[in-house]
Each structure stands twice: as C-alpha cells, then as structure tokens.
Amino acid sequence: MKPSLLIWKALIILLIGLILTVFVSYLIYVDEEKRTEKEFSLVCEEIKTKIETRLHAHAQLLRSGAAYFNASDTVTRINWSEFIKQNKININLPGIQGVGFSLIIPKSQLEQHTQRIRNEGFPQYTVHPTNDRSEYTSIIYLEPFDYRNQRAFGYDMFSQSVRREAMEQSRDFDIAALTGKVLLVQETDDDLQAGTLMYVPVYKNNEQVGNIQQRRDAIIGWVYSPYRMNDLMDGMLGSWGSDSNKIINLIVYDGDSINDNAMIFDSYKENNKKGNRFSTNIVSLDFNGRKWTLYFTQSKEQIKYSSKIAIVPFAGVAISFLLSLLLFAFLNTKKAKLMAEGLTVNLSARNKELIKSKEQIEGSAAELVIANETLKFENEEKEKRAAEFVIANETLKFENEEKEKRAAELVIANKELVLSERKYSSLFSHMLEGFALHEIICDTNGKPVDYRFLDINPAFELLTGLKKSEIIGKTVLTVIPDTESFWIERYGVVALTGNSIDFENYSAQLNRYYQIMAFSPAKNQFAVMFYDITKRKQAEEKLKITFQNLERSNNDLEQFAYVANHDLQEPLRMISSYTQLLERKYKDKLDRDANDYIRFVVDGAIRMQKLLNDLLEFSRINSPIKKIEQVAISTVLGQVISNLQQMITEHSALITNDDLPVVKVAESQILRVFQNLIENAIKFKKKTELPKIHISCKMQNNMYQFSITDNGIGMDMQYHDRVFIVFQRLHSVKEYPGTGIGLSICKRIVERHGGSIWFESKVNEGTTFYFTIPV
Numbered sequence: 141m142k143p144s145l146l147i148w149k150a151l152i153i154l155l156i157g158l159i160l161t162v163f164v165s166y167l168i169y170v171d172e173e174k175r176t177e178k179e180f181s182l183v184c185e186e187i188k189t190k191i192e193t194r195l196h197a198h199a200q201l202l203r204s205g206a207a208y209f210n211a212s213d214t215v216t217r218i219n220w221s222e223f224i225k226q227n228k229i230n231i232n233l234p235g236i237q238g239v240g241f242s243l244i245i246p247k248s249q250l251e252q253h254t255q256r257i258r259n260e261g262f263p264q265y266t267v268h269p270t271n272d273r274s275e276y277t278s279i280i281y282l283e284p285f286d287y288r289n290q291r292a293f294g295y296d297m298f299s300q301s302v303r304r305e306a307m308e309q310s311r312d313f314d315i316a317a318l319t320g321k322v323l324l325v326q327e328t329d330d331d332l333q334a335g336t337l338m339y340v341p342v343y344k345n346n347e348q349v350g351n352i353q354q355r356r357d358a359i360i361g362w363v364y365s366p367y368r369m370n371d372l373m374d375g376m377l378g379s380w381g382s383d384s385n386k387i388i389n390l391i392v393y394d395g396d397s398i399n400d401n402a403m404i405f406d407s408y409k410e411n412n413k414k415g416n417r418f419s420t421n422i423v424s425l426d427f428n429g430r431k432w433t434l435y436f437t438q439s440k441e442q443i444k445y446s447s448k449i450a451i452v453p454f455a456g457v458a459i460s461f462l463l464s465l466l467l468f469a470f471l472n473t474k475k476a477k478l479m480a481e482g483l484t485v486n487l488s489a490r491n492k493e494l495i496k497s498k499e500q501i502e503g504s505a506a507e508l509v510i511a512n513e514t515l516k517f518e519n520e521e522k523e524k525r526a527a528e529f530v531i532a533n534e535t536l537k538f539e540n541e542e543k544e545k546r547a548a549e550l551v552i553a554n555k556e557l558v559l560s561e562r563k564y565s566s567l568f569s570h571m572l573e574g575f576a577l578h579e580i581i582c583d584t585n586g587k588p589v590d591y592r593f594l595d596i597n598p599a600f601e602l603l604t605g606l607k608k609s610e611i612i613g614k615t616v617l618t619v620i621p622d623t624e625s626f627w628i629e630r631y632g633v634v635a636l637t638g639n640s641i642d643f644e645n646y647s648a649q650l651n652r653y654y655q656i657m658a659f660s661p662a663k664n665q666f667a668v669m670f671y672d673i674t675k676r677k678q679a680e681e682k683l684k685i686t687f688q689n690l691e692r693s694n695n696d697l698e699q700f701a702y703v704a705n706h707d708l709q710e711p712l713r714m715i716s717s718y719t720q721l722l723e724r725k726y727k728d729k730l731d732r733d734a735n736d737y738i739r740f741v742v743d744g745a746i747r748m749q750k751l752l753n754d755l756l757e758f759s760r761i762n763s764p765i766k767k768i769e770q771v772a773i774s775t776v777l778g779q780v781i782s783n784l785q786q787m788i789t790e791h792s793a794l795i796t797n798d799d800l801p802v803v804k805v806a807e808s809q810i811l812r813v814f815q816n817l818i819e820n821a822i823k824f825k826k827k828t829e830l831p832k833i834h835i836s837c838k839m840q841n842n843m844y845q846f847s848i849t850d851n852g853i854g855m856d857m858q859y860h861d862r863v864f865i866v867f868q869r870l871h872s873v874k875e876y877p878g879t880g881i882g883l884s885i886c887k888r889i890v891e892r893h894g895g896s897i898w899f900e901s902k903v904n905e906g907t908t909f910y911f912t913i914p915v
Contacts, residue, residue, distance in 0.1 A: 205241070240282030297337075307339050324368065596612070631658055635665055640659040777800065788822065795834075
C-alpha cells in the first residue's frame, strides 16, 4: 500500500473522531443548558416563596398589633414600645423599618389631639401637612423611635393618594394591604431607597364589621409598617444577597409593567447593566391584590457548568489522534499487508456475512438510539426527582424545625396553663365576690327559657345560702321556681350575643344590694360575678340626705344673710344719718371728745354697711351661675377702671395691660375679681411711689393664666394661705381700711370657674397675683 494512501486513511479516521467529539460535546452542552435552566427556575421559585412567606409574616405581626389594640382599653406610648420590643422584630423580621399606629382624627378634635400629644412631652408636635381637611390621620406611635422614624411622627398618610388607596383597601376589606411605590418621609439624602408600606385596620371594640359600611363606621386607625425596599429585601433574602453567593440577579417592579418608573428593587445594579445575558425569568407575585413583578436574570459569567463539558472535547480529540496513529502504524507493517491479502481472498465469501452483520448492526444501532433516548429521558426524570427531593427535604427540614419549635412552645404553654389553672383555682376559691357559671337553655325557636348551674365558688354559697352540692347540674327554675322570666331573657342575650352587662340589683328576700356583672366565656354560656354593695348604698343614701340637709342649710344661710343685710341696712342708715346730723348741728356746742365719739359712730356705721354688703356678696357666690358667655377681658378691664376712676385719680395710679383674650366666664363675677385685685394694688401702695399696675395673660397647659403686678408694699410669703381666708388681715383697719373679704371672694369665683389663684411677693418690692381660667 502506498504511503500516501495510508496517510489519507489515518486522516479520515481522525476526521471521523473529531466529528463525533464535536457532536457528543454539543449534546452534553445542550444537556447542561437544560439543567442550568431548571436550576434557574427552581431558584427563582424559591426566592418568590421566601418573599411571599416573609410578607405574610409581616402581615401576621401587624395583625397581632391590631389585636393588641382590640384587647386593651388604652394603649399608651410605653405599652406600644414594650410590645414591639417583646416581638424582637430586628431578630425575627430583619430589614423592617418599624411598626407604628396611625390614628384617625376628626377635624373638630384636631386642636385637642395636638395639645394632648404635646402634653406627653412633644412640644413641637403637629399633624402635617397642615392644609385644611375634614379628617386627618396622624402617626402617633412608631417604634423604634429613632432619627429616621421621628421624621414621620405626626405625618398624615391619608393626605397622599398612593398611601390612601392602600389604607382604604385595608379598611374596606379587613386585609393587610401593600401600597405602590412611594418615597418614605423617613428618607434623607443618604442612601436614598424606594419604599412601600403595609397596613392592617384597627376597629372599635365590640363593633360589627360584617360589611364595608360597618367597617368604615368602626375604623379608628391602622397598625402599619414602612419598608425601605433594599433593607427589606436584604432581610428577606439573607446570604443570597452577598456578592460571593449570588448567581442570579433580581429586579422587583410594582405592578404588571416592567419599566424604570415602577422599579422598587435592584439586587445588583452593575450586573444588570451588562448586555451579555444568558437567560431571564419573569415571575408574578400577588399579595392581597397588590402585584409585584419579579424579573430574574443570569449572565454567562454567573453560570457554573459541569466539568464534563471541558473533559469530553479534550478526551475526544486525544482519542481521535491516538486511533489515527494506531491505524497508520498497523497498516504500515508487513503483517498488516499479509492479513490484507488473506482478507481479500476471503472477501467474497464473507461479503454475505458482512451484509448480514451490517443489517444486524443497523438494527442494533436503532435499538441503541432508542435506548439512548430512553436513558436520556430517565436521566432527566432522575434529575427532576432529585431537585424535587432537595425541595421536599428542605421543606421537611423546615417543617421539622417548626414542629420542634411548636413542641417546645407547647411544653411552655402547658406549664403556663397548669400554673394558670392553679392560680385560677386559688383565685376562684378565695375571691370575695360571688361567681357562678351557667349554660343557657332555649326552646325550639331559640328563645331562652331557663339556664343550668355549671359551677359556683364558696363566696356564692356564702352570699346566697345555696349549696354547690345541691344546685350543680340543675336549672334555675328547679332551684328557684319563682325566678322572673326577665332575668332568663337578660342573661340569655349575654350568652347568645357575647355582649356583657353590668348593673345593680336589690334582693327583697335578702334585703341586700348587689353589684352584678355578666359576660359570656363561651358560646351558649354566661358567667355572673356579684358582690354585696349594701353598705355602700346605705352610705350613699346617708350622704344624699346629708347633702340635701347641707343644701337646705346653705339656702337658709343665704336667705338669712339676705334678710339680715336688708333688715340691718335701714337701722344702720338711720344711725349714720342722725349721727352726721348731730355732728353738723352741735359741732361747735360739744367738746372735742364728743366730736370724736360722733365720728367713731359714723365710721363704724359706714364700715358695718360695707361689711354687710361684702357678706351678702360672699354668700351669693355659691348660687348657680346663671349666664356663662364669651367675654372680652379688655372690655371688663375698661369697666373696672371706670368703676375705680375716683380712686385711680386720687392716688395718680398708672394702669397698663397687654393684649387680653376672650374668655368663657360669668361677666359680673370676673369683673369683681379684677376690681378687687386692682383696688388692693392701689390701696397697698408705697407712700413714696405712685402706684403702677400691669395686667397680662399667657396660655399655659390649656389654661389662660392672668397676672396683675404692682409696685406696692408687698407681703411675706409665709402668709400665702392666710390672705385668702375670710376676715383675715395683715394690717390694721386704721392703716389700710377694708373688710378682709375681697380676696376670699376672688378665690371662690376663680375656683368655681375651674381655675386657681395664688401670688408671689417680696416685702417692699411689690406683689403679683396670678389666677387661671380654663380655655
């Protein structure tokens, strides 16, 4: 055989080997692509499941917050902070920005609400934005109360359309609702992120919420959580988000559309800008009507192929070269030549066998192709089952962990239940109030007709005389046949509706009063707790009689003061008139002592008249205020200055004032307060200075605080309480005339208006009287 022919045969074998190598490599590559696509889809579904699970966990947290409000009469700021700490959200739900409560505030209550929050220690608090609306919602609680969350304090989320849409959806359908894409008010210029919020409604206790209108009427606010999307997704996906582990990129879009305006999260922005994409997968996530589109991408640089993709081509090329070299060496030997000649002789004889073998080979090749396809299918099924097994194994592992966790919680709960039962049993046996548990009995129409005793405590036996061994299991009509149907109907309502009642009742048989409370611990059951209030009722009756006697006595005293004043005024006027007449007629005919005696009598009569007038006014202060109205204090001050004009002119007094408010008071009484205090300020002036008096007012703790400051003689603060007592004086009548009743009248008037009065003073430096009137 010619050398050139040998070379061509070797090259043909080499070419065939290379072609087979390329073909097999291609099949392996296609198989690897399918495997990676399956893995890609499985990971995408796993991530979607993680996000859905975490969103439902957040919703459950908010539901527990709403339940906390429903189970409590009031939830204070401290209560809410402790509740959030107990839930350990940073550990159990990492990535959450906070958990808060937003309160609905009618426009008519906005000012009162603002003042209440300010009184809690937040003087700058206000509901914002401040534009006029018929209804406001304000974030009043938000924990943790850090720098970012403080920016949201007082924010009205109802004022923004995207938030409002989710809040109304949550309210109308009693669900946990997500908003669309928003910018949180917590955001600063540092690390700006897209945001979303989740709301759960809080309704009034014991209100019907069976339809949309009932839910709208019962709503009082929302428990909610704000989320910064990057922080939230990092908390949901955990280690998947680290650069070393992440082989898939995720973009989250709000809604169905994929555009930059709707994007709320991008797991790796630099990778997503690359154009060398391998595959993409779009998954839709629906949470109570709010859709998110999860857009997954995977680039070629992120794919980890099996090592056989590189091994098969290398091995195929190597084997092809080796086979061609071996064939070349074989054909080039003499032995090969002789064998070839011998084979040529027998070629015809074996031709038929070759044809037959060819047919057998072709049949075997067909079977091999079928077997190969079958094996390929079986491998795909095995890979699928393996993936399913991995998922099932992870699920089983999670379920086992959950079961172990529930088992541990069950053990703890069982211990707490045993302890609770012991406490309940001890409380039940030793409580002083009577307690009884009953089961309601109804006729075929569902109407309550009787009830059965299920359990009673020792106090019940003591208060009623009924023994537990004699009544348990029996009906009330069997134990007490004359029980009125009214009680059966009343307790039946409690058992069937769950509505509690609280009332007082008098037992004619026992001649005792009882305070009775009835509630439903379970369906068709009601419990009654009662205690003896006979002593309290008797005390109330005595107090009522005493109050009536005091009221009658006060009326008698007031009438006596009026009559005494009226009857004494006339004799005093006669004494004063005739004494003055004696003084004018006999002034020059009497000696000096007689003139002094006459003057003493006149002064005494005048002081007696003033004292009687002040006593009458003091007694009348207790009478009901007939007219309370809005009064301009500046007008009242003008009237006072007019009344005291002679005294002001005589002492050259200077009276100034700041802007004064309009206050809801009895005008005549508040005028008397100002007049008494200004009159005292002029009367107790220094001998060396002209009197200066200044009146001002400021708002403090929802009260108008008035002040009247003078530059008079002042007084020692040790007499603070004494000056407001009737007839108590710090100076003699000769030094400073008066009855000692004026400040007592001021105190009585101010306190009847719901305020208080006090003063600050230093001897020889002046005095400031303060008094308050509610807004």
